[in-house]
Structures are given as C-alpha cells and as structure tokens.
Amino acid sequence: MTSTGAELPGMREDYRSASLDAADLAETWHAQLLAWIADARAAGLPDANAMVLATADDEGRVTTRTVLAKDVDEHGVTFFTNYTSEKSHQLRQTRRCSVTFPWLALQRQATVIGTVELVSREDTLAYWRTRPRGSQLGAWASPQSAVVRDRGTLDDQLATVTERFSGDEEIPPPPHWGGWRITPTHVEFWQGRPDRLHDRLRFRRTDPGWVVERLAP
Numbered sequence: 001m002t003s004t005g006a007e008l009p010g011m012r013e014d015y016r017s018a019s020l021d022a023a024d025l026a027e028t029w030h031a032q033l034l035a036w037i038a039d040a041r042a043a044g045l046p047d048a049n050a051m052v053l054a055t056a057d058d059e060g061r062v063t064t065r066t067v068l069a070k071d072v073d074e075h076g077v078t079f080f081t082n083y084t085s086e087k088s089h090q091l092r093q094t095r096r097c098s099v100t101f102p103w104l105a106l107q108r109q110a111t112v113i114g115t116v117e118l119v120s121r122e123d124t125l126a127y128w129r130t131r132p133r134g135s136q137l138g139a140w141a142s143p144q145s146a147v148v149r150d151r152g153t154l155d156d157q158l159a160t161v162t163e164r165f166s167g168d169e170e171i172p173p174p175p176h177w178g179g180w181r182i183t184p185t186h187v188e189f190w191q192g193r194p195d196r197l198h199d200r201l202r203f204r205r206t207d208p209g210w211v212v213e214r215l216a217p
C-alpha cells in the first residue's frame with residue numbers, strides 16, 4: 001500500500017445516524033427522492049440536488065460527471081445541459097443512463113437508472129427563463145466538451161455574446177441547449193448503518209406498477 005499522506009486504508013466512517021425501513025418510505029419514488037433532497041438542503045449540504053451522471057457510448061465506454069437535478073416528478077428526473085456535449089452524444093447513442101445523488105454528510109445516497117428523452121422546448125424555455133443572465137450568456141459562449149485553446153478564448157466568446165445580446169431584454173436559449181428527462185426503471189435509496197449492514201431499498205418498475213425491494217448491502 002503506497003497511499004502515504006492520504007492513509008486511504010484507514011479512512012472509514014461509522015454510519016449510525018439513521019435507518020431506513022419500507023415503512024419509512026414515501027408512497028412513490030419521486031416523493032421519496034424529493035424528501036431526501038429536502039433533507040439534504042435542510043442539513044445545509046451544498047448542491048443538495050447535485051447528482052453524478054453516468055453515460056456510455058455504444059461501444060460501452062463509460063463517463064461520469066456531476067449535473068444538477070432541476071425537476072423531479074412522476075415523469076422523471078430532469079437536468080439541463082448542452083446538446084452537443086459529450087454526455088448528450090452518449091445519451092443520444094444509448095438512450096440510457098444512471099445518476100447517483102451522493103449525500104455523504106447524511107450517510108445517504110440515491111441512485112436512479114433509466115431511459116432518457118429530450119425535454120420539450122416549452123419546458124426548456126420555462127427553466128431557461130429562471131436562469132441568471134450570466135448563466136444564459138455562458139451557455140451561448142461555451143461549446144461544452146470541445147477542446148479550447150485557452151481561457152482567453154472563452155473570455156473572448158463571452159464578450160462576443162454579451163455584445164450580441166446587449167440590446168435584448170430577454171436572451172433566447174441556444175438551439176443546442178436544453179433538458180434531458182430520465183424516466184426511471186429503478187430508484188434505490190441507501191442509508192448507511194453500523195457494521196456495513198446498510199439499508200438499501202429499491203423501487204423497481206414492473207408491468208402492474210412499482211414494487212419495493214430490499215437489497216443486500
């Protein structure tokens with residue numbers, strides 16, 4: 001073992017703060033997910049709606065990155081991004097993904113597995129309008145996932161779009177920007193417990209409806 005300094009083998013938390021039983025779960029996966037996001041927010045966790053998104057291309061090469069959930073309801077979990085980005089290319093290839101919300105300070109995570117579809121332009125527009133002007137300009141300025149020469153190139157692109165929209169009260173969303181909705185087949189809620197016997201409860205979609213199952217930790 002060569003993890004000098006980080007002492008990785010000894011890094012281990014004792015999970016004793018809570019438990020999770022089927023009787024504790026909300027009626028639906030989305031009510032439960034919203035409740036845990038609200039708990040994370042109430043506990044003061046930064047970016048309580050942040051989730052690590054895993055995608056793969058059609059040759060099975062997997063990539064991950066963090067995105068922010070901007071809507072959760074019975075239809076799915078929605079996030080917004082650039083449609084020309086690496087993740088969007090992969091989502092278009094496989095139409096599948098998984099996300100994990102890592103609420104480590106609460107000794108919790110939730111994982112969603114599902115298929116994806118593009119959010120309607122109306123829904124994208126409704127969310128776009130809530131974004132600060134600076135974020136809107138940033139979306140226009142950045143060819144997300146492309147190689148750029150240097151920071152100055154991005155700053156120049158921002159200056160160009162700032163000038164382009166300077167007379168406009170409202171900035172439209174770029175055509176290459178919008179939402180993806182994940183329609184879940186599985187949603188798992190994980191609560192850390194002592195001795196690594198963690199609680200794992202999973203909503204699984206079946207033909208008659210959702211079932212809840214306990215998984216071994």
Ligand SMILES: Cc1cc2nc3c(=O)[nH]c(=O)nc-3n(C[C@H](O)[C@H](O)[C@H](O)COP(=O)(O)O)c2cc1C
Pocket residue numbers: 047050063064065066067068069079080081082085086087088144145
């Ligand atoms: C806390 C956090 C939140 C983020 N939220 C988003 C987001 O909602 N949408 C997005 O496109 N990128 C977001 N990013 C940036 C992505 O992690 C990623 O760098 C970017 O989307 C490019 O990913 P790709 O090249 O794999 O497509 C976020 C990063 C962090 C750390």
